[in-house]
Amino acid sequence: MMIFQRTWTNTGIHPGHIILLDGQMEEESALIRIRKEKLKEIREDLGINPYPYTYDVCDYSAEIIAGFDETRVPERTVSIAGRIMTIREMGKASFCTIQDRDGRIQLYVALNTIGEESYRLFKKLDIGDIIGVKGPVKKTRTGEITVFITSLTLLAKNIRPLPVVKEKDGEVFDAFADKELRYRNRHVDLIVTPGVKETFLKRIAIIRNFKKILDAKNFNEVETPVLQPVYGGAAASPFTSWHNALDMTLYLRISLEPYLKRLIVGGFDRVYEIGKCFRNEGIDRTHNPEFTMLELYQAYADFNDMMAITEELIEQTALAVNGSTAISYEGKEIELKTPWKRLRVTDALKEYTGLDVMVMSDDELRAELEKRDAHLKGDFVRGLAIDELFKVLVEDRLIQPVFITHHPVETTPLCKPDYDDERFLQRFELFINGTEIANAYSESNDPVFQRKTLYEQSLRRAVDEEAPPMDENFVQAIETGMPPTGGLGIGIDRVVMLLTGETSIRDVLLFPTMRPQD
RNA sequence: GAGACGCUAGCUCAGUCGGUAGAGCAACUGCCUUUUAAGCAGUGGGUCCCGAGUUCAAUUCUCGGGCGUCUCACCA
Numbered sequence: 001m002m003i004f005q006r007t008w009t010n011t012g013i014h015p016g017h018i019i020l021l022d023g024q025m026e027e028e029s030a031l032i033r034i035r036k037e038k039l040k041e042i043r044e045d046l047g048i049n050p051y052p053y054t055y056d057v058c059d060y061s062a063e064i065i066a067g068f069d070e071t072r073v074p075e076r077t078v079s080i081a082g083r084i085m086t087i088r089e090m091g092k093a094s095f096c097t098i099q100d101r102d103g104r105i106q107l108y109v110a111l112n113t114i115g116e117e118s119y120r121l122f123k124k125l126d127i128g129d130i131i132g133v134k135g136p137v138k139k140t141r142t143g144e145i146t147v148f149i150t151s152l153t154l155l156a157k158n159i160r161p162l163p164v165v166k167e168k169d170g171e172v173f174d175a176f177a178d179k180e181l182r183y184r185n186r187h188v189d190l191i192v193t194p195g196v197k198e199t200f201l202k203r204i205a206i207i208r209n210f211k212k213i214l215d216a217k218n219f220n221e222v223e224t225p226v227l228q229p230v231y232g233g234a235a236a237s238p239f240t241s242w243h244n245a246l247d248m249t250l251y252l253r254i255s256l257e258p259y260l261k262r263l264i265v266g267g268f269d270r271v272y273e274i275g276k277c278f279r280n281e282g283i284d285r286t287h288n289p290e291f292t293m294l295e296l297y298q299a300y301a302d303f304n305d306m307m308a309i310t311e312e313l314i315e316q317t318a319l320a321v322n323g324s325t326a327i328s329y330e331g332k333e334i335e336l337k338t339p340w341k342r343l344r345v346t347d348a349l350k351e352y353t354g355l356d357v358m359v360m361s362d363d364e365l366r367a368e369l370e371k372r373d374a375h376l377k378g379d380f381v382r383g384l385a386i387d388e389l390f391k392v393l394v395e396d397r398l399i400q401p402v403f404i405t406h407h408p409v410e411t412t413p414l415c416k417p418d419y420d421d422e423r424f425l426q427r428f429e430l431f432i433n434g435t436e437i438a439n440a441y442s443e444s445n446d447p448v449f450q451r452k453t454l455y456e457q458s459l460r461r462a463v464d465e466e467a468p469p470m471d472e473n474f475v476q477a478i479e480t481g482m483p484p485t486g487g488l489g490i491g492i493d494r495v496v497m498l499l500t501g502e503t504s505i506r507d508v509l510l511f512p513t514m515r516p517q518d
Numbered sequence: 519g520a521g522a523c524g525c526u527a528g529c530u531c532a533g534u535c536g537g538u539a540g541a542g543c544a545a546c547u548g549c550c551u552u553u554u555a556a557g558c559a560g561u562g563g564g565u566c567c568c569g570a571g572u573u574c575a576a577u578u579c580u581c582g583g584g585c586g587u588c589u590c591a592c593c594a
Contacts, residue, residue: 093551163529
């Protein structure tokens with residue numbers, strides 16, 4: 001949309017301009033002007049309110065078509081509302097297609113059936129208008145199930161024309177293709193682009209199914225603060241805000257973890273939250289500044305239990321929304337059937353690169369990093385070097401689901417070390433299609449250890465600005481006594497991408513973050 | 519953060535080796551009572567993203583800016 005700033009010699013509003021909310025004016029296109037004139041004619045000449053209050057919707061397109069019975073006499077009469085998507089006018093009779101909640105259905109509008117008054121109204125209608133109609137359902141000569149309307153009610157007049165997308169035999173013509181326009185005008189995209197609404201319905205179904213599974217396991221869904229005086233639970237740059245009355249800085253959360261663990265301490269044995277997290281970092285195909293995480297915590301459980309839950313959530317949800325565990329993504333065939341392979345970080349490195357980091361010296365690790373042009377933030381730390389080598393050399397080769405386990409202890413302060421080798425953690429990350437989908441720990445609950453590691457992590461802020469600051473209240477919660485706990489985080493957007501076949505996170509977010517246009 | 523590409527009518531796109539632009543759909547007028555990318559005849563519609571420079575002349579060339587898309591690097 002182009003915005004023009006003009007000054008007018010008189011103070012009157014030029015009739016050819018629309019005032020925008022910010023006081024600027026948009027030059028009005030002829031298309032909008034003509035539709036506003038029709039609006040006036042509908043009100044004044046026909047005496048019809050183009051924006052009435054309700055309509056008695058009794059039927060929906062998909063159900064009418066699915067339930068059609070050709071032998072039924074007399075025909076079934078329906079009452080349906082929707083948006084006009086096509087109009088084919090033939091003098092004293094017309095066909096049009098409306099789109100409702102579930103899909104599209106054709107209407108037949110004949111002068112001698114609906115009468116002169118209604119036909120005059122019909123002739124003033126445009127693609128994009130919302131109407132309510134009643135009438136019997138019949139098949140046309142060419143076999144299309146059609147409502148032969150006997151009653152027409154205008155429910156909302158459109159004055160901003162929609163892109164006209166046509167379809168024949170599954171082929172789409174004049175698609176609303178400009179991705180920028182689609183993201184900025186998602187309401188239009190949802191109306192005119194085939195498949196978009198279905199993608200978001202699938203997203204809704206995925207989240208609903210996750211909740212169903214967790215609720216059945218007696219997890220309690222909770223809500224924790226988005227605005228936090230101290231952020232933590234991940235290594236990331238936060239968004240910063242300011243509370244006027246409290247005269248203090250508040251951060252938008254970067255993870256759900258710190259408050260969910262307080263609830264475990266408080267006696268909720270099983271909690272989860274599905275909510276937005278915010279990270280002030282770059283935007284690309286797989287990253288949006290705000291994104292949705294599932295985090296769950298289960299008392300008296302460890303990372304093995306989290307693996308079982310992860311497998312169940314993903315496999316069952318794939319079956320629920322796709323009817324299959326096999327998915328095709330970017331031309332790759334991925335099989336989500338459980339159980340999934342489990343591989344230690346160090347074994348994965350050995351398997352995919354031949355490097356046996358268990359026997360390599362620090363200097364050898366350093367040399368390997370340099371060879372890949374990979375760099376650590378701050379001083380050399382052996383565990384971080386191993387983790388970095390894994391990220392650079394192995395991650396994107398993990399196409400089939402695999403639990404990568406036992407990361408070096410230096411990668412996070414929030415996880416318990418493993419029983420028999422304290423250099424490694426009881427942690428896993430789930431990789432599918434080269435992307436981290438989930439991350440889980442046997443959560444650290446040793447308060448002395450926790451205070452020490454979080455303090456050490458806060459010191460890393462000197463070399464790594466993404467290291468979170470010390471969270472005293474969180475440590476005190478752990479000092480109160482947290483039961484042994486398994487914790488799991490799943491990137492919802494990435495799961496949705498995987499299960500819908502979308503390759504850009506923006507195509508699974510209704511309203512991706514966009515820069516303002518001017 | 520780096521590179522490539524794009525921005526022309528409401529939408530999808532042509533085009534101008536520098537002389538202010540076209541098509542299809544949409545719109546408007548007329549015809550048409552079973553069409554379906556309906557059809558036929560006609561009409562209108564554009565600060566060619568913004569700014570500067572070069573030039574008699576810039577939508578086109580050069581530079582700068584804006585916004586976006588894609589790829590690469592980093593964080594989930």
